[in-house]
Structure formats: C-alpha cells, structure tokens
Amino acid sequence: MTSQLPPHVQRARRPEHKELRLAAILEAARVLALEKGVRAVTLTDIAALTGINKSAVLRYVETREDIYLRLTAEGWKRWASALREALGPRTDGSPDELAGTLCRTVVDQPLLCDLLAHVALHLERHVSADAVLAYKLAALAALDDMTEAGTRFQPALDASGTRELIGTVSLLAGALWQVSTPPEALARLYADEPRLAHAAVDFLPRLTSSARALAAGLALRTG
Structure with missing residues (x-):
C-alpha cells in the first residue's frame, strides 16, 4: 500500500537518507538554540524548522x-x-x-x-x-x-x-x-x-x- 504521507514527512528508509534527516534535525536544533537559548527550544520548534511533524522527528531521536x-x-x-x-x-x-x-x-x-x-x-x-x-x-x-x-x-x-x-x-x-x-x-x-x-x-x-x-x-x- 502506498503511503499517504506527504514527501516531507515520509520515513527515510535508506541509511544515507536517515543520516541526512538526522543531520537536518540537529542543525535545526542548533540554529534555534543559538537564536533563543537551549532552554527555550521545544521539540515542536525543531520539527517545524526541519519541515517534518514531531512524530517523524521521534523516529530519529529519542527526545x-x-x-x-x-x-x-x-x-x-x-x-x-x-x-x-x-x-x-x-x-x-x-x-x-x-x-x-x-x-x-x-x-x-x-x-x-x-x-x-x-x-x-x-x-x-x-x-x-x-x-x-x-x-x-x-x-x-x-x-x-x-x-x-x-x-x-x-x-x-x-x-x-x-x-x-x-x-x-x-x-x-x-x-x-x-x-x-x-x-x-x-x-x-x-x-x-x-x-x-x-x-x-x-x-x-x-x-x-x-x-x-x-x-x-x-x-x-x-x-
């Protein structure tokens, strides 16, 4: 069955795609923390800047x-x-x-x-x-x-x-x-x-x- 998720939230399946997705998540978190401080950044903020939903972020990181x-x-x-x-x-x-x-x-x-x-x-x-x-x-x-x-x-x-x-x-x-x-x-x-x-x-x-x-x-x- 074909996934109905839009491309930006579909799960990356190849190892190199997973690495790219994780790198994007880390970079978004870095940018946000430098902008407003680590304490103020939420997982929702990181997901929004990365362009994927929060549940998709949690496929690549624990928390x-x-x-x-x-x-x-x-x-x-x-x-x-x-x-x-x-x-x-x-x-x-x-x-x-x-x-x-x-x-x-x-x-x-x-x-x-x-x-x-x-x-x-x-x-x-x-x-x-x-x-x-x-x-x-x-x-x-x-x-x-x-x-x-x-x-x-x-x-x-x-x-x-x-x-x-x-x-x-x-x-x-x-x-x-x-x-x-x-x-x-x-x-x-x-x-x-x-x-x-x-x-x-x-x-x-x-x-x-x-x-x-x-x-x-x-x-x-x-x-």
Whole structure:
C-alpha cells in the first residue's frame, strides 16, 4: 500500500537518507538554540524548522534532550580540535597560557557553553542509558585529546592536573554562561538597578580569571 504521507514527512528508509534527516534535525536544533537559548527550544520548534511533524522527528531521536546531548558531544569534539590548533606544536607554554587558551576556545563556542549547564541537570535525565553512554564516551574521548595536547604544551602540570583544569573550566563555562546571558527582562533589570550590577557578569574575563587562579594552584600542587 502506498503511503499517504506527504514527501516531507515520509520515513527515510535508506541509511544515507536517515543520516541526512538526522543531520537536518540537529542543525535545526542548533540554529534555534543559538537564536533563543537551549532552554527555550521545544521539540515542536525543531520539527517545524526541519519541515517534518514531531512524530517523524521521534523516529530519529529519542527526545528533545537526546538531540541536545548529541550536539553537546559534537561541541566537545570541536572544542578539542580548536584547543589543539590554538596550542600548536609548542612545548614551552605555561599553565596560565593554557588556562587562557582553554577559556578563549570554549567561549568561541556559545552553543557548547549553553549546553554544558544543561547536561547533568536535564539532558542526561531524559534519554536512555545507551544515549548517555554514547555521550559520555564521546566527551571522554575529547577530554583525553585535550589533556594530551595541554600536557604536551606546558611542563608544569601533569596529565592529572591538566585534566582537572579542563574539567573545571567546562563546569565554570556552563555556569557563567547562564549568568552572563540573562533573559531580556533580567538584563534590563540589571541595567536599571545599580544594586544588582554585580549580577551582570562579563563572561570571558570572569572565566579566565577563575581558570588562571586554578591553574596557578594546580601548578603549586604539582610542583
């Protein structure tokens, strides 16, 4: 029997068609999150931008959270690649330089910064164990890559210290991103009320200051 579904919602049956459909779903989610923030995007929004109905989207992903967990894994890979490129072949760097480069390269990925705060709070809680495992393995592979590159770049921190620095920068990036990019109503409140000026966080300087302090402490501990 011939399907009565219109072409844009018919199920992709060949593997390459399924990959293209999944890529379109991920790209729609990426665009929407960059436009209005991860928290504000619904599965209905993603389906509408992709051009298929919500039930069709759920043939390719488990949940909205599954989509964003996949994008977080991609973000970790991009961060690792950007860090390796930024550090280059040098082996005479310092922990302070490493901290600054970590911060610059993660801030260049606003979607990852937004997503990092949502992983443990929401994304991992609304997907299957298999989806969490796939994400964890991808993130750990990126972290291993970054640890190797960061340890080679500077002699003061060993692999353990470098890994701790990277992990902490990722946590801080997620938290500070949420504080530094408030909704429009809160941004107006902070601007209009001098007593709340402390709530307006300048993201990169605050992240870099914290990362450099941690790097200095880790270097003393390692030494």
